[in-house]
Amino acid sequence: DLSTKVAGLSLPNLLFNASGVCCQTEADLKLMIESESGSLITKSATYEYREGNPSPRYLPLPSGLGSINSMGLPNEGYEYYLNFAKNYDYSSKKPLFISLSGLSLADNVKMCEAFVAADLPCVLEVNFSCPNVPGKPQLGYDMEAMENALNVLAPLIKKPFGVKLPPYFDIAHFDTAAAIFNKFDNLVYVTCINSVGNGLAIDFETESALIKPKDGFGGLGGLMVLNTALANVNAFYRRLPTKQVIGVGGVTSGKEVFLHVLAGASAVQIGTTLKEEGPTVFARINKELTDIMIAKGYKSLDEFRGKVKTL
Ligand code: DHB
Structure with a gap:
């Protein structure tokens, strides 16, 4: 049984897409709906269309x-x-998450107001961690600005919502961020982690950066971020006893999903591996996790969630 609950909603299984992958257009989102994912989340939205x-x-x-x-x-x-959220079939068993990433607090307010006015059963996730807009620092690394944003957005949203976080690398930052999140009752989950910001990939032969924007700097994902992701999931799992954590980072197989749940994840998202393998990844990894649970004698995720042992 891979079922789970997030923000009070039931997911038939714990897997879905990391926001940004397979979720920009209705065609992408249809592939998510048709896949064996347990849920889906949309590409982070800004107030206006962006080419990127x-x-x-x-x-x-x-x-x-x-x-x-x-x-x-x-x-x-x-x-x-x-519009997608208004037309979504909520009886389909897959809850819908909507990611919002306004370029300013005013834009986040306007977008949240529009969703609140529509009064839909989807869950809003405010992205505090987009590292890739030139000239815009991410809110997740500015504790004061993050608390200010939550002071405005939490009462406006009223219903349960979540936030997407960047990876933290310092225990004091886990402590400070968690203390802020604990002030907001309707902030019911955090999603950890966004990409590890501003890596640089260089091609050995051509001696050139691999990607074009920002002199080649970009967010890192995939297996190399697994241990950072597990640490962030577990750090917030320990510090947010009344909230939930969605784990994301480094999932290539059922094994990493199992580790995310041991660290405390209530659901697990897949980014790089979904991008590379396509939506059939959900069927594969659900099966791999099921086999792991059978081999280890676990019948439900609750039996091992957050139960990582320490020495
Ligand atoms: C983008 C990247 C992110 O990590 C994010 O959280 C939002 C947007 C992007 O570059 O499109």
Whole structure:
């Protein structure tokens, strides 16, 4: 049994897409609906349509260890995703998550107001961690700005919502961020982690950066971020006892999903591997996780969620 609950909604299984992958257009989202994912989340929306950065802007790394991207928030504009949410079949068993990434607090307010007015059973996830818009620092690394944003957005959204976080690398940052999140009752989950920001991939032969935007700097994903992701999931799982954590980062097989749940994840998202393998990845990894649970004698995720042992 791979079923789980997030923000009060039931998912038939714990897997879905990491926001940004297979979720910009209705055609992408249809593939997610038809896949064996347990849910789906839309591409982070801005107030207006964005073309995003010049290509190449995403590449899997030749090392096989992951990917680099500097997409630059290409998206259809929030009204497109609001319209998708209005037409979504909520009886389909797959809850719908909507990612919002306004370029300013005022834009996040306007987008949240529009979704609140529509009063839909989808869950809003505010993205505090887009590293790829030139000139825009991410909110997740500015604790004061993040708390200010939550002071405005949490009462406006009223219903349960989540936030997408960048990876943190310092225990004091886990403590400070968690203390902020614990002030907001309707902030019911955090999604950890967004890409590890601003890596640089260089081709040995051509001596050139691999991607075009930002002099080749971009967010890292895939296997190389697994341990950072597990640490962030577990750090927030320990510090947010009344909230949930969605794990994302480094999933290539059922094994990494199992580790995310041991670290405390209530659901697990797949980015790089979904991008590379396509939506059949969900059927494969659900099966692999089922086999692991049978081999280890676990019947439900609850039996091992957050139960990582320490020495
Ligand atoms: C983009 C990347 C992110 O990591 C994110 O959270 C939002 C958008 C992007 O480059 O499109």
